[in-house]
Amino acid sequence: MTVSEIIRERCTIREFNDKKVSLDTITELLETSVWAPYHGIPEPWRFIVFSENGMERLIDMILQALSLPERKEYGEKLKTYLRTVPVAIAVVGKLDRNQKIMDEVSASVSALIQNFQLAAWEKEIGVVWKTQSYMYAPQISKSLVLKPDEKLAGVLLCGYFDKKPTERFRKSAASRTTYVKA
Ligand SMILES: Cc1cc2nc3c(=O)[nH]c(=O)nc-3n(C[C@H](O)[C@H](O)[C@H](O)COP(=O)(O)O)c2cc1C
Numbered sequence: 001m002t003v004s005e006i007i008r009e010r011c012t013i014r015e016f017n018d019k020k021v022s023l024d025t026i027t028e029l030l031e032t033s034v035w036a037p038y039h040g041i042p043e044p045w046r047f048i049v050f051s052e053n054g055m056e057r058l059i060d061m062i063l064q065a066l067s068l069p070e071r072k073e074y075g076e077k078l079k080t081y082l083r084t085v086p087v088a089i090a091v092v093g094k095l096d097r098n099q100k101i102m103d104e105v106s107a108s109v110s111a112l113i114q115n116f117q118l119a120a121w122e123k124e125i126g127v128v129w130k131t132q133s134y135m136y137a138p139q140i141s142k143s144l145v146l147k148p149d150e151k152l153a154g155v156l157l158c159g160y161f162d163k164k165p166t167e168r169f170r171k172s173a174a175s176r177t178t179y180v181k182a
Contacts, residue, residue, distance in 0.1 A: 013126025016159025036112035093153030
């Protein structure tokens with residue numbers, strides 16, 4: 001597959017099958033992903049990979065980070081879902097007081113995550129990129145033992161899959177483009 005084909009074909013996968021994802025494969029994907037561009041803070045990321053019993057640790061951390069109403073409303077459902085996920089990667093980004101630097105960090109972490117999604121797709125591994133309310137709870141930073149200048153930038157749930165969504169749609173770029181020639 002060409003890069004263009006992978007970009008167009010990749011889609012978010014939320015349901016995984018039981019096939020084990022090796023940590024060597026995850027490491028290989030992360031080694032590819034870190035070739036993302038960055039500016040301001042060099043390579044402003046690190047990763048915490050949860051699998052097997054480690055997934056239970058992550059589930060506990062997430063449930064603890066939910067507010068009481070959130071836990072009541074969907075805690076059990078979330079737990080049941082997360083138990084079907086083979087591997088989760090917490091992508092940790094840098095924090096900075098300067099908005100420009102924060103924007104640059106966020107942009108480069110996003111580029112890294114897309115690299116990961118594309119490299120994973122090439123290996124027929126599906127990913128859903130999660131940004132949920134618990135990521136903003138101080139409790140999750142505590143549980144993950146993040147440093148004061150770090151934040152949880154995203155959680156990537158990964159695994160092999162049997163089905164992919166059939167209906168996907170994008171408006172053409174041309175319909176969103178203004179060409180200025182004179
Ligand atoms: C920054 C970001 C955050 C996302 N957060 C979530 C999320 O919390 N839960 C979820 O199910 N999907 C999440 N997604 C996946 C999007 O819903 C998905 O990319 C979008 O529907 C387009 O579908 P596609 O990835 O198959 O092209 C997120 C995507 C991005 C870029």
